[in-house]
Amino acid sequence: MIVLDLEIFTRKMNSVIRRYRTIYDLLEFLAISLIILLIAVFFNLDEIFKLIPLTEPYVGLSPDIPFFTVNYETIFLFFIVCLISLLILELVDRNRKRIYKAVKKTAPQRRNTQDVVEETYPELKDRLKTAYDNRDSDNFIAVELTRSVSSDVEGVSSTDLLDKKRLAYSLGAIVAACLFLGLIFFTGFTAPVSPGDILDKFPNGSLTQPPIIEENTSSNNSSSIPTEAPPIANAPGVDIDITLPPGAGMGPGDMLEGSENNFTPSKPYPPESLSSQHFYDNLPAGYQDIIKDYFEKVAENS
Incomplete structure (x- = not known):
C-alpha cells in the first residue's frame, strides 16, 4: 500500500509538472510574439506587404468573416510573427547551454519530478528519490524510509511546484507589450519610417545606382x-x-x-x-x- 501511494504520488506530480511546463511555454511564446508584434507595428512593417507582388493585391482587403473584420496584411503579419516566435524558442532551447556559457553561468539541468518536489520541500531532500528507487526492497531500513516519505508527501501541494519567478517574467512581458500596443493603437504614434521609405533610398531596390548616360548636345557629338x-x-x-x-x-x-x-x-x-x-x-x-x-x-x- 505504501509503495502504491508513492507511485500514485509520483505520477500525479509528474502530470502536474508537465502541465506547468506547457503553461510556461505558452506564456513565453505569447510574450515573444507580442514583443515582436510591438516592434513590427511601431516600425510600420505591415507596409512591406505592399512591396511584395504576391501579397500586394490583398493589401487593404479583408476576408468575409461574420461579425469580425480584419485585413489580410494583419493576418499575414500575425503568421509571420508566430513563425519567428517559434523559431526563436526552438533556437533558444537548442542553444541553451551556449547562451548560459556566453554569460558565464551554468545551464540548469532538466529536472525530473522528484528533483522539483525535493527542491520545493527541503525536508524531502534525497529521501524521496531514495525511497522511490527502493520501493520494491524488503530491507527494513528501506521499508521504514518509504513509510516515512509516504507520510510526508501527504502535505505536498501541487501549487507549490509552480515556478513563480518564471511565470512572473512571462506575465510581466505580456502586460508591458499589451500596454505599449494599446498606446500605439489609441494614439497612432509610430516611427516616422517605413519599409517603403527605406526602399526608396535605393534606386530600383538595389544598393548600387545604374550608370546614367548623359546626352551631350555640344558640337563634339557631330x-x-x-x-x-x-x-x-x-x-x-x-x-x-x-x-x-x-x-x-x-x-x-x-x-x-x-x-x-x-x-x-x-x-x-x-x-x-x-x-x-x-x-x-x-x-x-x-x-x-x-x-x-x-x-x-x-x-x-x-
Whole structure:
C-alpha cells in the first residue's frame, strides 16, 4: 500500500509538472510574439506587404468573416510573427547551454519530478528519490524510509511546484507589450519610417545606382551623326525602280493650279533632323545610338 501511494504520488506530480511546463511555454511564446508584434507595428512593417507582388493585391482587403473584420496584411503579419516566435524558442532551447556559457553561468539541468518536489520541500531532500528507487526492497531500513516519505508527501501541494519567478517574467512581458500596443493603437504614434521609405533610398531596390548616360548636345557629338544616306535594301535578283514619278516635286496646291515647279533632289539628312522633337524629348538619354545601331543591323541583314 505504501509503495502504491508513492507511485500514485509520483505520477500525479509528474502530470502536474508537465502541465506547468506547457503553461510556461505558452506564456513565453505569447510574450515573444507580442514583443515582436510591438516592434513590427511601431516600425510600420505591415507596409512591406505592399512591396511584395504576391501579397500586394490583398493589401487593404479583408476576408468575409461574420461579425469580425480584419485585413489580410494583419493576418499575414500575425503568421509571420508566430513563425519567428517559434523559431526563436526552438533556437533558444537548442542553444541553451551556449547562451548560459556566453554569460558565464551554468545551464540548469532538466529536472525530473522528484528533483522539483525535493527542491520545493527541503525536508524531502534525497529521501524521496531514495525511497522511490527502493520501493520494491524488503530491507527494513528501506521499508521504514518509504513509510516515512509516504507520510510526508501527504502535505505536498501541487501549487507549490509552480515556478513563480518564471511565470512572473512571462506575465510581466505580456502586460508591458499589451500596454505599449494599446498606446500605439489609441494614439497612432509610430516611427516616422517605413519599409517603403527605406526602399526608396535605393534606386530600383538595389544598393548600387545604374550608370546614367548623359546626352551631350555640344558640337563634339557631330561626328556621331551619319553623313551618308542609309543603303537601300535589295533582294538578290530583284530590280528596284528608284525613279521619282512625275509631279513628285509639286505640292497639292501647285498641282491644282497647274503651276510648274522645278524638282529639287533631296539631300541625305541625319534622322534626327527629320524626326519629331517631341519624340526625342520623351526618349530616355542614351537610347538614340542604340536605336540607330538596331536599324542599321536590320538593313545590313535584309
